Amino acid sequence: MPEAVIAAARRFLRSFIKPGRILVAISGGSDSKGLLVALHAALGTADFEGFSLVACTVDHALRSDSADEAAAVGAFCAGLGIPHQVCRWPGDKPRAGIQAAARLKRYDMLAEAAAVFRADCIATGHTLDDQNETIAMRGARDQGQGHGSAGMAAAMLYGRRTWVLRPFLGLRRADIRAYLGGRGIGWFDDPSNENPLFERARVRASLAASGVAPPPRRGGQLRMASSARAAVLLGEHLRVHEGLVAEVAAAQAGRIDDPDWRRALMTVGAVIGGREHLPGRATIERLSGFLRSGEAGRMTAGRVVFDRRRSGLYLYREPRNLPALRIGANESGTWDGRFNITSVGTALTICAEAEGGVWRQRLFAAGLPEGVAKRASLVAPRVAPEDVGSLGSTAAEAKVECRIGPYDTFLPGFDRIMADTIGLLFGRDRYPAPPVDDGLTEMEG
Numbered sequence: 100m101p102e103a104v105i106a107a108a109r110r111f112l113r114s115f116i117k118p119g120r121i122l123v124a125i126s127g128g129s130d131s132k133g134l135l136v137a138l139h140a141a142l143g144t145a146d147f148e149g150f151s152l153v154a155c156t157v158d159h160a161l162r163s164d165s166a167d168e169a170a171a172v173g174a175f176c177a178g179l180g181i182p183h184q185v186c187r188w189p190g191d192k193p194r195a196g197i198q199a200a201a202r203l204k205r206y207d208m209l210a211e212a213a214a215v216f217r218a219d220c221i222a223t224g225h226t227l228d229d230q231n232e233t234i235a236m237r238g239a240r241d242q243g244q245g246h247g248s249a250g251m252a253a254a255m256l257y258g259r260r261t262w263v264l265r266p267f268l269g270l271r272r273a274d275i276r277a278y279l280g281g282r283g284i285g286w287f288d289d290p291s292n293e294n295p296l297f298e299r300a301r302v303r304a305s306l307a308a309s310g311v312a313p314p315p316r317r318g319g320q321l322r323m324a325s326s327a328r329a330a331v332l333l334g335e336h337l338r339v340h341e342g343l344v345a346e347v348a349a350a351q352a353g354r355i356d357d358p359d360w361r362r363a364l365m366t367v368g369a370v371i372g373g374r375e376h377l378p379g380r381a382t383i384e385r386l387s388g389f390l391r392s393g394e395a396g397r398m399t400a401g402r403v404v405f406d407r408r409r410s411g412l413y414l415y416r417e418p419r420n421l422p423a424l425r426i427g428a429n430e431s432g433t434w435d436g437r438f439n440i441t442s443v444g445t446a447l448t449i450c451a452e453a454e455g456g457v458w459r460q461r462l463f464a465a466g467l468p469e470g471v472a473k474r475a476s477l478v479a480p481r482v483a484p485e486d487v488g489s490l491g492s493t494a495a496e497a498k499v500e501c502r503i504g505p506y507d508t509f510l511p512g513f514d515r516i517m518a519d520t521i522g523l524l525f526g527r528d529r530y531p532a533p534p535v536d537d538g539l540t541e542m543e544g
């Protein structure tokens with residue numbers, strides 16, 4: 100029903116803690132165009148003073164007519180009096196994984212545009228149809244263990260800085276099209292949506308062919324509750340030493356059949372291993388068998404050693420395939436997916452602390468078993484001024500912080516409680532809060 104569209108726009112605006120500027124990510128397709136039009140209509144009433152709209156189209160420059168389409172979207176926005184910017188992806192494009200690369204670039208450019216416009220958030224036109232496709236794709240990829248079943252979050256923090264909100268996540272695409280059609284507004288259909296070379300296009304076609312609407316979901320709310328509980332368990336049972344070792348109390352180490360704890364532990368494991376994703380189902384099952392048995396020993400999974408002793412469980416990065424990195428003066432880089440390093444003044448080289456050095460003493464002083472302190476110290480970063488090479492030290496020439504691999508690029512709003520807890524354990528600040536009431540927002544999902 101087209102009325103649902105304007106109702107969703109109004110509900111979204113009411114969820115803001117205070118009025119702000121919203122950047123609509125508009126591709127020119129029906130969903131994002133419907134979002135822009137519905138928000139514009141809602142803001143035309145007296146109920147939402149203090150809000151403003153701006154818009155941005157990313158021209159991926161992958162199709163010959165994309166620049167013309169982006170310009171046409173600009174003209175449409177101008178007709179509504181909404182400031183609009185086109186961001187073009189310049190240069191050569193990767194051949195493999197083009198959709199994933201385009202998505203990352205898109206969010207990067209949208210976040211940049213939001214900063215330039217001083218927008219408080221980005222809004223995208225993701226719909227319930229997109230949500231169902233995402234859930235089907237994640238299920239098929241066997242991410243299992245409940246990681247993927249919550250689907251897309253109604254709010255997502257990009258790059259630790261920009262909130263991306265999805266106000267139409269509970270709406271069907273057909274309703275948005277009917278809403279636009281009723282106003283005589285057209286849209287572009289992206290041919291890649293139908294291209295069977297892309298997984299999403301195949302899933303979309305098969306969901307449409309099945310003709311069955313998936314049942315309504317409360318995935319977002321359930322996931323938020325799970326994250327809150329996981330955060331409590333982490334606070335009670337897990338400590339992190341120097342960003343290198345996660346120590347789990349002995350009594351908790353075997354409770355791997357608790358799904359919230361398992362997800363929390365696997366997420367901490369991903370941080371320790373410098374990974375963005377949790378291990379797949381088969382790896383988690385193997386690891387669970389080991390932890391459930393309660394026997395002392397070591398198992399490696401996802402670049403992380405799970406070292407089980409009588410005194411507790413210890414997680415640390417396995418001492419293999421550690422990279423070397425060069426960072427120019429006053430530049431930043433990420434080493435091994437685990438540490439963000441910013442040079443202050445001089446160019447730096449970063450490699451693994453192969454001798455253990457001062458880290459070993461610190462970990463030992465923190466009360467860790469000697470074997471754990473020894474192994475974990477070998478994977479610590481050794482930061483040296485480039486011109487001094489191996490004689491350098493970690494003195495004042497660098498700022499080093501832990502990277503939280505699973506959340507620093509994309510943080511689903513429903514995981515924020517757990518992400519904050521993990522961040523604090525690794526010596527980081529909390530992530531910025533969203534501009535909306537996220538409890539309300541997740542009810543859309």
Ligand SMILES: Nc1ncnc2c1ncn2[C@@H]1O[C@H](COP(=O)(O)OP(=O)(O)OP(=O)(O)O)[C@@H](O)[C@H]1O
Nearest residue numbers: 124125126130131155156157158202222223224225
């Ligand atoms: N070229 C673009 N310019 C601006 N916004 C875009 C563009 N492409 C997509 N978007 C935004 O993203 C929304 C979802 O589009 P689409 O489903 O194609 O993206 P996606 O890659 O699936 O996103 P995600 O991976 O985050 O689910 C659109 O409704 C729109 O708001």
